Amino acid sequence: GGPRPLPGQEVSVKVLGALEDGGLGERDPRLIFVPGHGDVVQALELGVPTMQPGEVSFFLAAFPYAYGRPGREPDVPPEAPLLFEVTLLEVRDGPDPQSLPPAVRLRLGSQRRERGNFHFARGDFAAALRSYRLSLRALDGPATAPPGPEEEEELREQRVKCLNNCAAAELKLGRAEEALAACEAALRISPDNGRALLRRGQLLAEQGRDAEAALVLRRALELDPASKVIHTELSRLAKRQSPPS
Template sequence: MAQVRKKEAEASEPCPSRAAAAESPGGRELAGSPRLGRAVKFLLPHTTIEAPPPQEEERQFYRRLEQVLGPTQGRFEELFRAQGWADVTEDKSLRKWLVREGHGEASRPQAGQEVTLKLLGVLEDGTLVEKDPKLTFILEQGDVIQALELGVQSMQLGEVSFLLTSFLYAYGHLGRDPDIPSDASLLYEVTLLQIRDSPDLGLLPPSGRISLSKQKRERGNFHFQREEYQQAMHAYQLALRILDSPGAAPPDPEEEEELQEHQVKCLNNCAAAQLKLQRFAEVLASCNAVLHIDPHNVKALYRKGKLLAEWGEDQEAMNVLKRALQLEPSTKAIHAELSKLARRQRGQPERPAPTAMDQPRLQDEPVQPAVGHSAWTDPGGP
């Protein structure tokens, strides 16, 4: 097929994922779904590019989905009141439709066990937004949305069920950019493939602990960016426990250096979440833990110095901030804090604080929107 220059295309090209997800086998479509295929209009000449057909697995999924939806024609509001669904939660915001029974009551997973799922999930208009043939996580560690945490604990090994969840147990008021809008209900088909005891961290090599810890830290960053600071702190603390698990084989010098690098990232991120929660004593403990590993960490020095200044420990705060300034002499935020301390000691009024753009930021830290939760200004995300 001839290539057409992008600049000739109109900007209103439909999303291919919505188009591919819309077909409903059996000759009719889910209510509100776009038609299969996408037409892209050009100025000259007029050209139509057909989207590839959905994979057979998705075709079968949409057949089963159509059977479950029945006469509601895809309206989730009716499914939340429909007969035949079991309520997983008392508020009826998470419901389950059994497709295939599992291996019996004794095969239900328990908190702390590791499970593997096959997962497909759609929005009300039929758009496929979740697909994972082997989603693996440990129950009750906050690695996935609550709908999956709670729904899976109601299932048996080998069971196949549809889980219908409101936004309360999914992605909340914020949604998930770019594919899940705010306040969106979701309908999942879940197959519980495997249940295992969680891995013994003491038996994991350093590379395995680093990989597992990184997953937890990234989950924490996801929560931090959504301003879910309690969940973020919990994820960072889990990441730290994985890195520092007792009984693990001692690492070689190179592995030890990598472990410490990840510990510093987790501790700094934890301090940022603790600041948002106004848990200032814990912030100081996190900063001290960072400085025990890396005495030249500017982020920890800045936070510690600023916190000490807020507590009136002016001389100690001055010493800490001067150490930070020696390491990063061009950072305006450190200059501003030192100037504020000096003016306070002379009895002069304070000047306005520097903007967030002037604040030191640790590399690899997630950017988060500036939202003030206390008088103590966070120097810029975890």
């Protein structure tokens, strides 16, 4: 018994997931996650908050609430429903990411970014963006234990990757201004990041800010002179700026 998990609390569960043929598609004796953070399949995200510690529940999940249309190689086939047997082992307050050591923040940030990539590959761009933002929350800000030089550099690299991924997800959601803001945040950390420069140049061009776009794209070309994409973007801008003959 005991209270159900509250928003932001961390849970530990024992999970078994059975396929229709009786095979096991999921087995984890102690899976730890925060409901609502997008780190697990939807069946667990939605089901576990209804449980009390010590309770055993069964959730029959259609494929959108399990591993989606693609499934999960090699053990979950495409469009496979799963029957989950879940035991709620423990509920506790979730840790403040900024109170964690740098190595743990890096691991947590990487896990959440990879989960975002999982959602992105399946076309769930809102869930991907949520995971990327949670990754940034783990990676950003001051920490009680200052990182060493190598950890600080890795934190910076992870932030830039995550911001670039945020920009990609925002674009998929049709939010160009938010995508541009994510690119600019990445460039404040790493001014010569080629991916952020290219996307920023493309977004500026789409807004008709051709002079700014050309400057950004020329800088991207200096960093990657062989890029066909950048050459194409600059050629398109040049044609647009040329007076009609």
